[in-house]
Amino acid sequence: RKLGIALVGLGYYSKNLLAPALQQTQHCRLAGIVTGTPAKADEWMAKYNIPKANVYDYKNFDRIADNPDIDIVYVVLPNSMHTEFVVRAAQAGKHVICEKPLAITEAECDQMINACRKANKQLAVGYRLHYEPFTQEVMRLGQQKVFGAVKFIESSDGFRIGDPSQWRMKKAMAGGGPLMDVGIYAVQGARYVTGEEPISVTAQFSAKTEPQKFKEVEETMSWQFRFPSGAMSNSTTSYTAGVERLYASCEKGWFELSPAFGYGPLKGRTSKGPIEMPVVNHQAAHMDGVSKTLLDGKPLPDHITGEEGKRDVRLLQAIYRAAETGRTINLK
Ligand code: NAD
Numbered sequence: 494r495k496l497g498i499a500l501v502g503l504g505y506y507s508k509n510l511l512a513p514a515l516q517q518t519q520h521c522r523l524a525g526i527v528t529g530t531p532a533k534a535d536e537w538m539a540k541y542n543i544p545k546a547n548v549y550d551y552k553n554f555d556r557i558a559d560n561p562d563i564d565i566v567y568v569v570l571p572n573s574m575h576t577e578f579v580v581r582a583a584q585a586g587k588h589v590i591c592e593k594p595l596a597i598t599e600a601e602c603d604q605m606i607n608a609c610r611k612a613n614k615q616l617a618v619g620y621r622l623h624y625e626p627f628t629q630e631v632m633r634l635g636q637q638k639v640f641g642a643v644k645f646i647e648s649s650d651g652f653r654i655g656d657p658s659q660w661r662m663k664k665a666m667a668g669g670g671p672l673m674d675v676g677i678y679a680v681q682g683a684r685y686v687t688g689e690e691p692i693s694v695t696a697q698f699s700a701k702t703e704p705q706k707f708k709e710v711e712e713t714m715s716w717q718f719r720f721p722s723g724a725m726s727n728s729t730t731s732y733t734a735g736v737e738r739l740y741a742s743c744e745k746g747w748f749e750l751s752p753a754f755g756y757g758p759l760k761g762r763t764s765k766g767p768i769e770m771p772v773v774n775h776q777a778a779h780m781d782g783v784s785k786t787l788l789d790g791k792p793l794p795d796h797i798t799g800e801e802g803k804r805d806v807r808l809l810q811a812i813y814r815a816a817e818t819g820r821t822i823n824l825k
Contacts, residue, residue, distance in 0.1 A: 641744025
């Protein structure tokens with residue numbers, strides 16, 4: 494049996510990545526949609542053969558509770574809307590996948606985690622890289638100390654943003670700027686290479702070189718984590734220029750991915766040569782991985798759960814506090 498997934502929000506990521514990936518998945522299928530735009534509903538029903546009974550809008554969404562075709566609700570909305578729809582999906586008795594960042598605040602993460610727990614449903618974050626072979630390889634190289642202990646990491650993700658009127662540039666909807674959007678990958682990278690939780694953070698905002706564009710959110714920022722082993726990481730995120738790199742320097746060598754966080758193919762090398770791994774569709778691998786675990790009736794691996802999403806949201810908030818105060822923030 495394939496689990497039925499309903500996508501909530503039919504924007505860029507749903508349309509261009511998730512729906513096409515769901516044509517390749519083995520353990521799940523695109524069964525329903527939730528959209529505020531009737532024209533999109535018609536287009537998607539025709540394109541993906543979705544029955545009218547599996548199409549919802551944001552108001553009648555709660556009726557999804559009565560629809561046995563839908564096993565998983567996948568929330569792909571602007572960040573500020575994640576909490577409401579995850580909670581409603583759980584209350585409708587569905588498992589939930591929610592896009593990153595899980596929410597804007599830790600309190601919202603708790604609401605989502607508690608709603609899923611109360612409904613006895615599982616909550617996964619859209620952390621597709623945890624099912625991606627190049628990423629799994631650098632997790633292994635770092636966590637198993639294949640090149641000796643990791644000493645320092647450079648982990649950065651940024652791009653030049655287009656349309657300045659989009660929700661990503663609005664603090665209330667996005668929670669912040671590039672840190673919330675792609676800086677979260679740099680945070681994850683440092684955490685999954687070391688396999689450790691940072692104990693303190695310092696951070697800096699850049700000056701705004703395009704102040705009319707970046708009225709509400711940061712343009713570029715950097716931060717540094719210290720880890721219990723003594724390892725240190727340095728990261729930059731930006732909406733004004735591109736970077737996409739995860740590099741680890743170890744006692745006896747180094748390894749890196751660049752590109753490290755995009756939709757692939759990712760590329761990697763070590764001080765001993767290239768990293769060779771199968772190239773997979775990230776979104777299909779992620780949704781199949783989550784669905785297989787649910788079909789097997791098992792708990793999701795900790796590193797893609799709501800708890801993991803909350804750990805990152807806590808760190809994002811600490812990075813902002815460190816940059817705003819100019820102080821070292823203790824994370825212990
Ligand atoms: P998008 O702007 O393309 O799509 C957002 C959708 O939400 C649109 O269909 C829009 O109509 C709908 N929406 C409903 N109410 C809205 C409102 N009040 N304002 C704006 N839009 C509203 O965004 P996206 O790029 O698809 O991102 C959606 C989510 O997916 C975000 O949380 C983002 O961080 C995440 N995302 C994750 C990845 C990944 O690789 N995991 C990649 C891209 C986006």
